[in-house]
Amino acid sequence: MPELSVVLAGLGDAIAPGTILFVLFGVMLGQFVGAVPGIGPVMATAIAIPFTFYMEPLAAIGFLVGVNKGGLVGGAIPAVLLNTPGTPDAAATAMDGYPLAKQGKPLKATKMALFSSVTGDTFSDIVLITVSAPLAVLALRMGPVEVLGVMLLAFAVIAGLMGRSLVKGVIAVALGLLAAMVGTDPEHGTPRLIFGEFRVYDGLPLASVAIGMLAIGELLRRLSESTGAVRPAVALPEGQPRADRSVSWAEYWACRFTLARGAVIGTILGALPGIGSTAAAFMSYASARQAAREPSEFGKGSLHGIAATESANSSVMGANMIPLLTLGIPGSVSAALIISAFMIHGVQPGPFLFEQQGRLIYGLFGAMVIANLLNLLVGQVGLRLWVRVVTAPESFIFAAALLMCFVGVSLATGGLFGVGVMLAFAALAYVMTAFGLSVVVFIIAFFLGPRLEISLSQTLALLNGDPLALVNYPVALALFGLAGVTAVALARRRDTESETR
Amino acid sequence: MSGRILRALAAATALFAAGAAHAEWEPRGSLTLQIGFGAGGSTDTLGRIVAEKMEEQTGWNIVVENRPGGGGIAMFTGIANRPADASVIGLGVNMPILVNLVNRPDEIPFDLDSFTYLGTAAKAELGLFTRAEAPYDDVPGLVEHARQEGGAAIAFDAKPQELAMRYVARQEEGVEFQFLSTKGGSEITQLVLGGQAAAGFFAGEQFPFLESGELKMLASFNATRHGYAPDTPTLQEQGYDIYVDPFWFFATTAGIDDQAREALVSAIDAALSDEEVQKLVQNTLRSPVFNAGPEETEKMVKQGLDTVAQLFAQ
Amino acid sequence: MATDRWLGLFFAGFAVLLYAVIVPWQADAVGYGFLRPRTMPRIAAVVIGLCGLILIFRPPGDARPGRFRWGRAAVFAGVLVAGLWAMSHLGFLLVAPPLALAVMLLAQERRPLWLALGAAGVPALIWFAVAVLLDRPLP
Numbered sequence: 021m022p023e024l025s026v027v028l029a030g031l032g033d034a035i036a037p038g039t040i041l042f043v044l045f046g047v048m049l050g051q052f053v054g055a056v057p058g059i060g061p062v063m064a065t066a067i068a069i070p071f072t073f074y075m076e077p078l079a080a081i082g083f084l085v086g087v088n089k090g091g092l093v094g095g096a097i098p099a100v101l102l103n104t105p106g107t108p109d110a111a112a113t114a115m116d117g118y119p120l121a122k123q124g125k126p127l128k129a130t131k132m133a134l135f136s137s138v139t140g141d142t143f144s145d146i147v148l149i150t151v152s153a154p155l156a157v158l159a160l161r162m163g164p165v166e167v168l169g170v171m172l173l174a175f176a177v178i179a180g181l182m183g184r185s186l187v188k189g190v191i192a193v194a195l196g197l198l199a200a201m202v203g204t205d206p207e208h209g210t211p212r213l214i215f216g217e218f219r220v221y222d223g224l225p226l227a228s229v230a231i232g233m234l235a236i237g238e239l240l241r242r243l244s245e246s247t248g249a250v251r252p253a254v255a256l257p258e259g260q261p262r263a264d265r266s267v268s269w270a271e272y273w274a275c276r277f278t279l280a281r282g283a284v285i286g287t288i289l290g291a292l293p294g295i296g297s298t299a300a301a302f303m304s305y306a307s308a309r310q311a312a313r314e315p316s317e318f319g320k321g322s323l324h325g326i327a328a329t330e331s332a333n334s335s336v337m338g339a340n341m342i343p344l345l346t347l348g349i350p351g352s353v354s355a356a357l358i359i360s361a362f363m364i365h366g367v368q369p370g371p372f373l374f375e376q377q378g379r380l381i382y383g384l385f386g387a388m389v390i391a392n393l394l395n396l397l398v399g400q401v402g403l404r405l406w407v408r409v410v411t412a413p414e415s416f417i418f419a420a421a422l423l424m425c426f427v428g429v430s431l432a433t434g435g436l437f438g439v440g441v442m443l444a445f446a447a448l449a450y451v452m453t454a455f456g457l458s459v460v461v462f463i464i465a466f467f468l469g470p471r472l473e474i475s476l477s478q479t480l481a482l483l484n485g486d487p488l489a490l491v492n493y494p495v496a497l498a499l500f501g502l503a504g505v506t507a508v509a510l511a512r513r514r515d516t517e518s519e520t521r
Numbered sequence: 522m523s524g525r526i527l528r529a530l531a532a533a534t535a536l537f538a539a540g541a542a543h544a545e546w547e548p549r550g551s552l553t554l555q556i557g558f559g560a561g562g563s564t565d566t567l568g569r570i571v572a573e574k575m576e577e578q579t580g581w582n583i584v585v586e587n588r589p590g591g592g593g594i595a596m597f598t599g600i601a602n603r604p605a606d607a608s609v610i611g612l613g614v615n616m617p618i619l620v621n622l623v624n625r626p627d628e629i630p631f632d633l634d635s636f637t638y639l640g641t642a643a644k645a646e647l648g649l650f651t652r653a654e655a656p657y658d659d660v661p662g663l664v665e666h667a668r669q670e671g672g673a674a675i676a677f678d679a680k681p682q683e684l685a686m687r688y689v690a691r692q693e694e695g696v697e698f699q700f701l702s703t704k705g706g707s708e709i710t711q712l713v714l715g716g717q718a719a720a721g722f723f724a725g726e727q728f729p730f731l732e733s734g735e736l737k738m739l740a741s742f743n744a745t746r747h748g749y750a751p752d753t754p755t756l757q758e759q760g761y762d763i764y765v766d767p768f769w770f771f772a773t774t775a776g777i778d779d780q781a782r783e784a785l786v787s788a789i790d791a792a793l794s795d796e797e798v799q800k801l802v803q804n805t806l807r808s809p810v811f812n813a814g815p816e817e818t819e820k821m822v823k824q825g826l827d828t829v830a831q832l833f834a835q
Numbered sequence: 836m837a838t839d840r841w842l843g844l845f846f847a848g849f850a851v852l853l854y855a856v857i858v859p860w861q862a863d864a865v866g867y868g869f870l871r872p873r874t875m876p877r878i879a880a881v882v883i884g885l886c887g888l889i890l891i892f893r894p895p896g897d898a899r900p901g902r903f904r905w906g907r908a909a910v911f912a913g914v915l916v917a918g919l920w921a922m923s924h925l926g927f928l929l930v931a932p933p934l935a936l937a938v939m940l941l942a943q944e945r946r947p948l949w950l951a952l953g954a955a956g957v958p959a960l961i962w963f964a965v966a967v968l969l970d971r972p973l974p
Contacts, residue, residue: 053969066561067969070569073801160715164701185895187886191846194882198853201879205872207702209620209680210863211591212872216628218598221591236915244908248943293711294704347714348729349707356707357561364566366804370729415944419935420957422915427927427961430974434559434587436923439974443915450908455842456897473875474702480869481699482717484672584972700868 026378033078033379034386040394042079043387046086047394051402053087054094057235057421058428060106061091061337063227065357067431077365077380082387084361088354089141089391092334093399096133100326101126101254101410104235104421106227106428108463109301109333111234115460116318116325123321126254126407127265132326134399135272136279140331142392143283144290144338148345149385155291155339156346162292164478165490169499170292171472174299176503177306178464180510188457196462199224200469207477219437227432229466231425232442233459237449239418239425246414253417254410267323275327278308282331290339293351297336298467304332306510338388344369345381546784548608551582555600557593557613566805567642567769568612574792581788592617594629601631603774607781610639610773615822616765619829620680633826635775637782638819640789640812642769643802646747647682649675649739649756650727651720652713660689660740660759663720668696676701676709676721681765684832685742685756688763724767725807748809763832766825768811770818786815838898843890850884907941914938927973931958 033039046068053064068087072080099105100117113133120129147155162170175193182189202213203223214220257264282304289300308328309318318325340351341358348370350356359369367377374381410417429442449459483489490497556568569585576583588596593613600611621629649660657663667673667690675698677683683700690696701718703709706726712718713736720739728749730736741747741755744764757764771789790812792798799810813821854877862872918934936954944950965971 049968053964056964063560066559066565067971069561069566070573070970073570073573160711163712163715163717184897187889187893188895188897191883191886191890194879194886198876198879198883201876205862205870205875207700207868207870208863208865208872209683209702210865210872211625212862213857213876215861218629219590219595221594222589240908240911241903243911243938243942244904246942294708343711347710348726349711353561360561360563360566360805363804363807364801366800368729368807371733371735372729413944413946413949415939415942416949416953418942419938419953422938423931423935423957423961426919426922426931427965427973431965431969431971432560434589436919436974439919439922443912443919447912450903450912454898454900454903455838456895456899473870474704477870478701478703481701482674484699485869586972 023378027382030379030382030384031386033383034082034390038076039078039082039383039387040390042075042083043086043391044394044398046083046088047090047391047398048402050087050090050092051094051395051398052090054091055097055402055406056094056424056428057098057102057104057106058227058231058425059091059432060095060110060227061088062353062357063428063432064088064091064094065354069357069361072361073364077362077367078383078387080361080365081358081380081384082391084358085384085388086391086394088337088358089334089388089395090398092141092337093134093137093395094402096137096330097130097403097406098235098421100129100133101406102417102421103238106231106235108230108234108298108460108467109329111460111463112301112305112329112333113326114234115305115329116320116322119319120321120323120326121254124255124257124260125264125321126256126410127403128267129321129326130403130407131267131400132271132323133330134396134403135267136275136282136327136330137334138392138396138399139279140283140286140333140335141338141395142389143280143331144287144335145385145388145392147287148338148342148388152342152346155287155342159291159293159343159347159349159351161495163493164475164482165493165496166499167292167294168472168475168479169496169503170289170295170299171468171475172503173499173506174295174303174468175465175472176507177299177303177510178461179507180306180309180513181302181458181461181464182511183456183458185456186511189461192452192457192459192461193465195457196465197469197472199229199462200466201473206470206474207481220441223470224466225429225433225438225441226467227429228438228441229445230463231429232445233449233463235421235425236442236446237453237459239422240446240450241453242414243418246418251414252411253414254407256407256411271323275324277311278324278327279331281307281311282328283335286332286335287339290336290351291342293340293343293349294471296352296467296471297333298464300336301329301333302464304328310510310513345373347371348373546607546778546780547579548581549606550608551584552607553584553586553609555586555588555596555609555611557588557590557596557611559589560587563805564612564614564769567802570798570801570805571612571642571789571792574795574798575788578791578795579788591621594618594621597636597772598630600772600774601635605637605774605776607773607777607785610771610785612642612769612771614645614767614769615825616679616681616767616829619822619825620833622826623829623833633823636772637775637777638815638822639771639773639782639786640793640815641818641821642771642793643806643808643811644743645724645767645769645806646749646808647722647724647742647765647767648727648747648750648753649720649742650713650723650730650736651739652716653734653737655719655737658737658739659754660756660761663739664689664693664696666719667698668693672697672699673719674699674701674712674717676703676712676718678703678705678709678722679767681767681829681832682722682742685761685763685765688832689756689761692761728807764828765832766821766828768821769806770822772818782815790814837894838900839894839896840891842898843887843892843894846883846887846890848887850880850887853883854880911938911941914941922974928958928962931961 099110099114
């Protein structure tokens with residue numbers, strides 16, 4: 021632990037007007053760019069990096085943290101308002117956020133997302149600032165076999181999302197995994213299922229598949245049902261009572277257990293490198309529904325549903341900084357992007373970071389807390405603006421969203437080829453929906469697939485072909501068992517629910 | 522006195538010469554720098570740093586685009602099949618291209634003669650590292666350890682690294698390694714520090730851990746020893762005749778005219794010679810800027826093909 | 836019910852094709868290692884095939900292709916594909932306005948103000964955000 025003077029100097033740097041200004045710019049840029057369908061928080065951060073080459077280190081890192089946190093809030097906006105999420109995490113938010121917006125309460129839905137996101141984020145930042153060291157040790161103990169256990173648990177959770185037909189759910193999972201196998205195989209590095217197209221050598225571009233299936237597929241369906249009646253994309257009733265426009269303290273407080281559960285799940289999974297926020301968002305959603313008194317409310321605009329996913333996926337981002345700052349291991353793409361900003365300025369993350377750069381790190385902690393506050397403030401204004409924007413006619417909003425997806429995906433994937441992939445998967449999503457195959461299940465399997473396969477490969481190599489060697493991994497065995505129990509429990513519960521419907 | 526005049530004269534001619542060299546050719550419209558990897562990675566950062574400086578020094582309008590896919594194959598396919606007008610140059614890494622040219626030449630729509638080579642940007646210093654408390658200090662020691670324990674897990678993130686270790690195992694009786702394929706340096710760090718891997722490949726991420734004394738170096742896998750560790754021998758010096766030399770290089774379509782080539786070569790060299798660029802590149806790649814010049818770059822790329830072929834020869 | 840049976844038949848056939856033709860063609864045969872390139876795709880093929888068979892014999896009956904407006908969706912998809920093709924030749928700035936206009940007209944938007952805003956305002960805003968604010972090239 022560095023001396024108090026260093027801590028205070030760092031925090032002092034963070035509240036210097038210059039730093040705050042850059043964090044504010046970052047948050048505004050992140051919320052704005054993140055809300056464009058097709059970009060999202062990770063891409064927003066990647067695009068922002070070249071702006072920081074010649075900035076002061078703290079300003080640069082504070083700016084990127086602002087963009088990242090702003091992007092998290094922004095990413096939920098199109099998901100909630102238009103049901104056009106750009107990532108699987110946002111798809112989880114849309115499951116309850118969009119129904120609420122459709123009931124004429126778009127402000128309430130987006131505000132709940134904002135408050136939950138900031139709550140989860142703040143929680144994981146506090147954990148990062150206070151007790152990151154023990155969690156870092158946990159990260160090192162979790163080897164490939166244990167990570168495989170966590171991945172299986174994440175897949176077990178999908179069982180609860182499968183809708184009426186378990187068989188069709190399993191088909192969606194298998195198709196998602198198959199799409200994830202396109203590209204180099206993880207163990208031997210040979211090209212697989214690429215049909216001579218080297219632009220998918222590293223796998224199908226994530227942004228193309230996610231946005232194609234989740235956003236464009238939905239836009240295509242809604243456009244095809246447009247009738248010519250003048251309809252706003254989201255209706256905002258005149259003279260709406262205050263209760264429908266805002267989230268009261270009582271409503272927020274009623275979600276406290278859901279928020280806490282989400283924040284804890286997100287923080288633990290975020291502290292483990294390589295697992296990612298998708299698993300956290302859906303695990304939190306599934307456990308919130310499991311714990312709910314009225315599980316049938318989920319998927320129909322439940323505030324708990326929004327709270328569960330947003331608190332979990334936002335807390336992952338803060339927790340990703342735990343292995344980064346304590347061990348020098350970035351836990352996710354966003355953390356790796358922030359590490360590169362450190363490195364450009366000659367700051368090498370690693371075990372001596374706190375000793376050598378204590379002032380900068382406490383400056384960063386200060387900037388993170390400031391970014392959370394600014395996120396809340398900018399969000400309050402920004403949400404009203406976005407909600408106002410989407411009260412424009414459907415035709416206009418959908419055309420604008422399509423153009424933005426074209427540009428966002430081509431930015432994210434490096435050209436129009438990615439847009440072509442996006443359109444192909446949009447068509448697939450349309451067909452799958454028509455035949456009762458869940459697109460969300462497909463996407464989750466697609467995002468988790470590569471990590472599942474590589475963990476499996478590493479596990480088999482470590483066991484050296486001897487399944488009995490698994491007894492050396494008690495934690496992993498416990499996780500395998502938990503995954504099995506969860507899958508069966510959720511699948512059976514899904515059965516009884518669909519019968520009562 | 523005369524010295525001062527001479528220096529002034531020299532400076533003036535240098536200025537004139539530089540001005541003349543650029544005046545002979547400049548891109549029509551804008552020059553596009555394509556990067557063979559996605560936004561936000563180290564190659565992306567390298568390319569954007571160089572492009573920014575080039576734009577400042579030459580006054581050309583430079584557009585930077587990411588063309589990810591196959592570690593540069595997608596990008597170089599595009600460049601190989603463009604008209605030779607020197608309006609697009611590419612920044613890539615040699616290894617992924619060589620690996621695929623060796624293994625599936627028929628599927629790759631270009632060969633090494635499809636390009637005009639413009640220079641290198643840096644070499645990656647690749648080495649094998651392990652935890653400081655491991656009971657071995659070099660590759661023969663690791664081999665002996667694997668023999669006694671019935672195996673040793675090696676963490677890697679690119680095929681040539683795995684093949685080099687398979688080559689080592691083939692030279693010995695009864696030695697087997699388990700290979701942990703990973704998605705990059707941070708995962709390797711985790712596996713080696715966490716004790717799941719007996720050794721792992723690093724190309725820069727190791728520095729803070731060398732400093733803290735948590736990691737130690739077993740061998741350089743390049744053809745030469747590393748600048749920061751002159752006492753650690755290369756794999757070749759340890760008795761295994763194989764090496765892996767990854768580097769970043771610039772190239773454009775084959776057959777562009779000489780003036781354009783000269784202008785591009787000197788523009789890239791000037792940007793890479795800039796002190797600020799050298800500092801930023803060193804910070805990003807954790808190895809120094811190294812420009813071999815156009816002829817030497819071409820030789821290095823083509824020689825690499827033989828080395829990689831030797832790696833894959835079973 | 837019948838739709839689901841056809842769907843099951845489709846997936847059973849797809850699985851056979853995947854297992855016997857696509858995987859051997861598009862994944863290398865490797866003679867060593869634990870998780871070979873062909874292993875996982877073939878597992879996926881088997882799972883899809885088995886599920887296809889189950890669908891044939893126990894169709895859940897929740898497929899509703901008849902509720903979807905395939906014709907109109909295909910028209911919109913065609914416009915988007917044509918827009919993509921044009922964009923790869925002419926660039927975003929030339930193609931975006933007519934593309935936005937076409938989508939809005941097809942969605943039966945007729946008010947000139949909104950049409951103008953969509954065809955001119957939105958592309959201009961995107962141009963400003965991407966080319967000016969973010970300093971990235973537009974497609």
